[in-house]
Amino acid sequence: MTGESARQTVVITNPQGFHMRPMAAFVEAAKRFPCSVTVTRAGMAPANGQSILSLMGLVAVQGTELVIEATGDRAAEALQALLLVLQRTYDEEQEPER
Amino acid sequence: MRMSEFIIRKAVSANLAGVQKEAVIREMVENIRLAGYFKGNEEDVVKAILKRELLSSTGIGDGVAIPHAKHASVDRLVGTVAVSTKGVPFDSVDNDPVYVLVMLVSPQERPSDHLRALEGVSRCLKDREFVQSLRKAGSPQEIWDLICKHDRGA
Numbered sequence A: 001m002t003g004e005s006a007r008q009t010v011v012i013t014n015p016q017g018f019h020m021r022p023m024a025a026f027v028e029a030a031k032r033f034p035c036s037v038t039v040t041r042a043g044m045a046p047a048n049g050q051s052i053l054s055l056m057g058l059v060a061v062q063g064t065e066l067v068i069e070a071t072g073d074r075a076a077e078a079l080q081a082l083l084l085v086l087q088r089t090y091d092e093e094q095e096p097e098r
Numbered sequence B: 001m002r003m004s005e006f007i008i009r010k011a012v013s014a015n016l017a018g019v020q021k022e023a024v025i026r027e028m029v030e031n032i033r034l035a036g037y038f039k040g041n042e043e044d045v046v047k048a049i050l051k052r053e054l055l056s057s058t059g060i061g062d063g064v065a066i067p068h069a070k071h072a073s074v075d076r077l078v079g080t081v082a083v084s085t086k087g088v089p090f091d092s093v094d095n096d097p098v099y100v101l102v103m104l105v106s107p108q109e110r111p112s113d114h115l116r117a118l119e120g121v122s123r124c125l126k127d128r129e130f131v132q133s134l135r136k137a138g139s140p141q142e143i144w145d146l147i148c149k150h151d152r153g154a
Helices: A020-031 A052-056 A075-087 B021-034 B042-055 B111-125 B128-136 B140-153
Strands: A005-011 A035-041 A065-072 B059-061 B068-070 B078-088 B098-106
Touching (some): A035 A075, A052 B059, A052 B111, A065 A075, B021 B042, B021 B098, B042 B068, B078 B128, B078 B140, B098 B111
Parallel strands (some): B068 B098
Antiparallel strands (some): A005 A065, B078 B098
């Protein structure tokens, strides 16, 4: 693992917040890369981006700012993949249930 | 949000009868209905949860699943816990059967409650010893006591 590191701050725009489906997709993407990934919400310990149980601790509602950081081989590439996951809307879940 | 704040004590099951995904989801929804927490048709809730499972399984690995849905038949977020001693195929991320299930049903417009409940669930499920104890629990009362004990310590 090299010392390469890439970081970006994102704001959760999804009205449902950072919920389980994007979390699962995030973890899946994070595991594809040989680097470590952390997701940090201000004032909280960093969550492990490769563990959905860890991400579930974030309680990132719409508007929450999160710092995504990848460290190690292919960190920049990993960060881009993770940002793509967070940009998806996952709105098929928002259809009203009757 | 602590698990004991939204888990319906009377809906907890220590020994699911079903051995298939749909059957255990149905069983857990029925347990919540029997406890008196749905104002609508529980079949709609079953359908909503199954529909969510089709998008991607809520089997998160290590024998745990968190089936859930938003549905108008509840006024507040409710949940239940169930244990399968046999294990249930759940299309989990690690392909292993699930033994511990936490179900959440939340009102349509309360995404923050849902996320706060997930936080409470994660706090418990991250504790492997807690999960092992749940799997060995012999009765709903024992499961409830484990949840309350964990919440007090958290």
